[in-house]
Each structure stands twice: as C-alpha cells, then as structure tokens.
Amino acid sequence: MAQTIAIEAAVERSALFEFLLGMGDNTLVLGHRLSEWCGHSPALEEDIALANTALDLIGQTQLWLGLAGEVEGKGRNADDLAFLRDVREFRNLLLAERPNGDYGRTLMRQFLFDAWHYLALKGLRASSDPRIAAIAEKTSKEVAYHLERSRDLVIRLGDGTAESHARMKKALDELWSYTGEMFVNEAHDAALAAAGLAPEPESLEAEWNTLVAETLCAATLGKPQGGYMHRGGKRGLHTEHLGYVLAEMQFLQRAYPGASW
Amino acid sequence: MSSEWPLWEVFIRGQHGLNHRHVGSLHAPDAEMAINNARDVYVRRNEGVSIWVVRSIDIVASAPSEKGPLFEPSNAKVYRHPTFFDIPDEVGHM
Numbered sequence: 001m002a003q004t005i006a007i008e009a010a011v012e013r014s015a016l017f018e019f020l021l022g023m024g025d026n027t028l029v030l031g032h033r034l035s036e037w038c039g040h041s042p043a044l045e046e047d048i049a050l051a052n053t054a055l056d057l058i059g060q061t062q063l064w065l066g067l068a069g070e071v072e073g074k075g076r077n078a079d080d081l082a083f084l085r086d087v088r089e090f091r092n093l094l095l096a097e098r099p100n101g102d103y104g105r106t107l108m109r110q111f112l113f114d115a116w117h118y119l120a121l122k123g124l125r126a127s128s129d130p131r132i133a134a135i136a137e138k139t140s141k142e143v144a145y146h147l148e149r150s151r152d153l154v155i156r157l158g159d160g161t162a163e164s165h166a167r168m169k170k171a172l173d174e175l176w177s178y179t180g181e182m183f184v185n186e187a188h189d190a191a192l193a194a195a196g197l198a199p200e201p202e203s204l205e206a207e208w209n210t211l212v213a214e215t216l217c218a219a220t221l222g223k224p225q226g227g228y229m230h231r232g233g234k235r236g237l238h239t240e241h242l243g244y245v246l247a248e249m250q251f252l253q254r255a256y257p258g259a260s261w
Numbered sequence: 262m263s264s265e266w267p268l269w270e271v272f273i274r275g276q277h278g279l280n281h282r283h284v285g286s287l288h289a290p291d292a293e294m295a296i297n298n299a300r301d302v303y304v305r306r307n308e309g310v311s312i313w314v315v316r317s318i319d320i321v322a323s324a325p326s327e328k329g330p331l332f333e334p335s336n337a338k339v340y341r342h343p344t345f346f347d348i349p350d351e352v353g354h355m
Contacts, residue, residue, distance in 0.1 A: 043266070045287050049301035149297060156290075 012195060015188035016129075017072045018091060019198055021081070022234055023120075024064030025092035028082055029242065030113060031057030032249050033100055042103050049149065053110070056142040063135045083253035087236070087243050094233040095178040097242040104157055104164065105171035111150035112175060115211050116182045118147045119204045128196035151215050158219025165220065172221055180229025182208070268317040269295040271302075273309035281313050289314075 034054035041047035065078035076084075095113055100106045121143055124136035157164040183205040193200040213223040232238065252259060266288040272281035284303050289295035295314040304312065323331060335341065 043288065045289065045298040045302060048305075049298065052301050052305060145300075152293070152297070 012191060012197075013071060013073075015191050016197060017068055018186070018188050019192055020064055020068035020071060020132075021089075022091040022093075024061050024068055024078070024081070025090045026096050026113075026117070027057040027064065028061040029090070029092045029245060030096040030110075031055075031061060032245055033096065033098075034106070034110075036100055037103075037106065046103070050106075053146050053149075056139075056146065060135075060139045060142070063139070067131055067135065079253075083250045087238050087246060089236060090238060090242060090246075091234055091236065092238075092242075093178070093181050094230050094239055095175065095181070097233070097239060097245060098175060098178060099241055101171065101174075102167060104167040105174065107150055107153045107157065108168060108171035109175055110146070111154045111215065112179055112212065114143060114147040114150045115208055115215075116179075116204065117143050119207050119211075120199075123199035123204065126196075127198060132197065154215060154221075155219045158216070158221040168219065169221055172216070172224065176224045177228055177230050181231040181233060184231055184234070186234050266290050269299075269314045270317050270320060271295075271299045272313040272315070273299075273303055274311040274313075275309055277310060281311065284308075286317060 031054045034050055034057065037047065038051045038054070039047065041050055061082065062078045065081045069076040069078060069081055093113075095109060098105075098109055100109075118140070121136045121140040124132055125140060127133045127136065154168065158168040159165070183202045185200050185202050189198075189200050192198045193203075209223075216223045267290075268286055269289055269292075270286050271284050273284045274281045287295065287298050287302055289298045292314060296312055299312050299314055303309070
C-alpha cells in the first residue's frame, strides 16, 4: 500500500515537473523572441512596451522554472533548466518559437498566446498547490495587461489601412495552425487535473475560441475555421527554429560553464 | 512611423494626495494608446498611481519673448513673500 502511494506520488511529481517546464518554457522562449525586437521596433514607445513584456515573461520564467527545479528535487535551479537543457527537453508550445516576422506577425502571435496564457492562469489561480496558485495570482496581473495591449493592437492593425489589414491577415493565416496545440491533452494532464493541480488544456478551448473570435471579428479579420494543427512542442518535438533560439540564449553558459557576474 | 503620431504630454501622480507632475512626452495615435504608452514608458518602476495625458498642441504656453513684462516685475517685490511676520511660538512649525 505504502509502495503504491509512493509510486503515485512519483508519477504525480514527474507529471507536475513536465507541466511546470511547459509553463516556464513558454514564457522563456516567447520572452526571448520578444527581446529580439529590442532596439528594432517601429516606434520608440512600442520598443519599450515590447521589451517590458519580454521582461515580464522572463521574470515569470524564473518563478515557473524555479518551482520546477524544486519539484524535480535534483538540485537544479531555474538557470540550470533554462541554460543547460537541449531542444528535446523543452516543453514550450510551437507557437512561442515561431520567428518574429514583421511587427504585425509578432503582435498576432502575442495575442493568440496572451489569450491562452490569460485563461490558463485564471484556472491555475485555483490550483490545489498553493505555490502554483501564488505564481498564477502574481503573473495574471501582468498577463491581463499583455492581453489588453496585444488585443487592442490586433484590432487597430486588422481594422487599419489596406496594408496593415493584409499583413495581419497573412500573420493570422501563418500562425493559426500553431494554436491547436494549446488545447491538446498530454498523458500527464488527466492526473494533474484529477489532483486539482491544473485544469486540462482542452477545458480552455471554448473560452479561448470565444475571446479570439470576438477580437478577430472586431479586427475585421474573421476567425479561421479548424484546419490542420501542428503539435509536438509539449513533448519536446520542436521546429528547427528553437535550436537557433537556444544557440543564442545558451551560448555563454555552454562556452563558459558556470560563468556569472 | 512615430513621427506621424501626435505628441502627448504625460503627467503622473506619484502617490495619493500629491499633484500630478509633468514627467515628459511621447507619441501615440490616440488618447487610449497614449495612456498605454505612458504606462510602459514612464511607470515601469512603480512611479505612479494615476496617469494624465494631454495633446501637446492643446497646451497654451506663455511666450518666452514676454518674460520681461510677465516675470520681472515680481522680482523686486520682496514684501509679497510672507517673511515679515512674527509668528507666535504657540503656532509651532508652519
């Protein structure tokens, strides 16, 4: 009996570790992507706003990966997990690693992600694990602003000039097939939901659809219907783009292990 | 692009009870975006509890060329400073 409980606890711990890596890797990879705009945005005000969002996401990464290391119990901290794992060990959504493209594509990616992120954190605020609930509580205020901003800009650019409308439409068409993965349940998700730790991904889909449809309608873009959906990021099967992100992000720790300032 | 956006002056209230103070300016296409941009540019370090923005062209300023007539006459009127009154000790610090 005791052995069964121990095995169950171990299963749950590895499931929880996977889940926390997913949260932290999403914010880490997307935060890095946004930081690539620093100094290159189309307007000074946008540059600062996007860099703020990037910093928010990297700050959130420290919380999620810090907790992941704690749950794993092998002495790895957030930095170890961020800088010393290879591509196949990353659990972020493929959407987060999509290249920035033009500014419109970056904002569309941000909106599609923010809408999911906002709803995911809303569910996690009721997590049975007080550590998860506390992180969700803290980060959801930042993410509520991210969503307000990206939603507003998607509407403005979608319903803007012929040029901005065409660019936003193209961005939406290119990114849409990377949204389905957000709502795919992985093997460990049922156990987490049963334990009240995290809502199942598929439970967020209806609300996300409503929110996204309403925004895309206001943006005169219209919501694409279904279609083929890429998946694999949450299981470590990434596109070639993540490798380049990690090469740049991890170079220093790989070349000079343990370097610090 | 930003050169096509109008200029806005930004005022931040640092704490409840204090006045809004001018902190700088920024470009934005409209008032809503000006507030958002002000939030991102000027209150990144917990500087404020309230933001005002106003179109720069809506500010009426005194003309620098008139600074003589406007300001110099008050230079020589020290009696307008309330420093010539004896304040009773009971009043304490004013």
